[in-house]
Structure formats: structure tokens, C-alpha cells
Amino acid sequence: MSADRAYSNRKIRPYLRSRGIRDVIPEKKDNKAARLRRGSRGGRPCDFDAARYKKRNTVERAINKLRQFRAVATRYDKRGYVFLGSVTAAALMIWLRT
Incomplete structure (x- = not known):
């Protein structure tokens, strides 16, 4: 599932992971800063594939044309x-x- 930064939060990612859905959602800057500030207690960084995220734009443009x-x-x-x-x-x- 590809989405904007607005859909990046602590509730959506575990839900998608539990259902076996790979997400391509960039992490918000303030979430990343808070995670780094907490150090080892901050958790692991989220998976983000930049190449897959770029393909999202192509799909959006095709839908807009339709x-x-x-x-x-x-x-x-x-x-x-x-x-x-x-x-x-x-x-x-x-x-x-x-």
C-alpha cells in the first residue's frame, strides 16, 4: 500500500503488518526526530522503498486521466x-x- 506522510502513524503500520500488507509510507519528520531522540528505546525505523514510492505517482496520474x-x-x-x-x-x- 502506498500513501502520503499523512498516513504515517503508530496505529496504521502495525495494522497493515498484521494483515500481511507491505506499506510504502514515508515517515514524518517529527516522528523520525522523536525516534532518534529516544535512542535505542525509539524503535526501529520504518521500511521505506523509494523506488516503489516513485511508481505511486505514475498510478495517480493514470487514475486522474481516467x-x-x-x-x-x-x-x-x-x-x-x-x-x-x-x-x-x-x-x-x-x-x-x-
């Missing part, structure tokens, strides 16, 4: 398979434009 289409952004369709068709059609139109 949301330019009204049917995808508002999800007017009742059925999931119809919505999937709308997303597929929007993705094809984006692909053909580039």
Missing part, C-alpha cells in the same frame, strides 16, 4: 461489469490519443 471522463468519475453505472466497460473504453481512448 477521471476526466464523466462516466468514470461519477460512476453512473449500477453494475460493476458496466463500469468496468466504461473504464476500459476510457483507457482505450487515452491510449489512442497518445
